[in-house]
Amino acid sequence: MLPPDKLLPETQPVYVQSWIYVFGVATLAALLFVIASGLLLTLMGPAWYHVSSKGHFVNSVHLWSVELFFVFMVVHLWGKFWMAAWRGRRAMTWITGVVSFLTSIGTAFTGYLVQTNFDSQWISSEAKDGLNSVGIGAWFNVTNFGQMLLFHVALLPLVVGFLVAWHIVLVRKRGVVPPLEAQETGAQL
Amino acid sequence: MSVHQLLAVGLDGPAHYFTWGPIQISLANLVVIAIIVILFVLAIVLPFPKSKSRP
Incomplete structure (x- = not known):
């Protein structure tokens, strides 16, 4: 399905020489930092990241890599939206990107719920009212710490990881989308 | 006042x-x-820096 030269190509079309094409891989790089710091936090536990200086540092790396992940992803989303990136049989690439964006919001949200501090208590009680008001409060309980912790460290990262992997394979398979004014050639498909 | 204190953002208020x-x-x-x-x-x-090895 994907020969090595297509999975890891050495050259790209000339229009890829633009900063707007950098933000997809920048998002991916930030995600790797999120996963690595998250794994470390999972290994060491809340007592470590609340009390020790190294724990505080890794906790901050986790927070700020998530901030960068979303900043880069939003720029990537705007860039792809305004160049209609679903062209040329790339609909599923667009859809997997949108769904992974929405799932990432849920993953980040459950992260705020499991900080084990007063901030997370406040966010969960406010969010419960908000989610009940839009009719989805019966599906899960944001004040249930155990459920939210498992959502954050197991269920949602698995979904995000699967969607991102699928998204990247599709990008490699279909190629990066050309700008609207560029002519598509067979090499780019 | 140290550099850290100058750079710190107050989050208590x-x-x-x-x-x-x-x-x-x-x-x-x-x-x-x-x-x-x-x-x-x-x-x-912003223009993207051009590669020197490739035209």
């Missing part, structure tokens, strides 16, 4: 909010959105 009718947003969130917009504009406008 209540957040600053802007309210325009039904829209309410904190200064911190507005700053993040402004950074994203600036980054997007720069990504479109």
Whole structure:
């Protein structure tokens, strides 16, 4: 399905020489930092990241890599939206990107719920009212710490990881989308 | 006053909010959105450095 030269190509079309094409891989790089710091936090536990200086540092790396992940992803989303990136049989690439964006919001949200501090208590009680008001409060309980912790460290990262992997394979398979004014050639498909 | 104290952002007080009718947003969130917009504009406008080995 994907020969090595297509999975890891050495050259790209000339229009890829633009900063707007950098933000997809920048998002991916930030995600790797999120996963690595998250794994470390999972290994060491809340007592470590609340009390020790190294724990505080890794906790901050986790927070700020998530901030960068979303900043880069939003720029990537705007860039792809305004160049209609679903062209040329790339609909599923667009859809997997949108769904992974929405799932990432849920993953980040459950992260705020499991900080084990007063901030997370406040966010969960406010969010419960908000989610009940839009009719989805019966599906899960944001004040249930155990459920939210498992959502954050197991269920949602698995979904995000699967969607991102699928998204990247599709990008490699279909190629990066050309700008609207560029002519598509067979090499780019 | 040390460099760390100068760079530190006080988070103990209540957040600053802007309210325009039904829209309410904190200064911190507005700053993040402004950074994203600036980054997007720069990504479109700034020229990408050309590779020396390849024309």
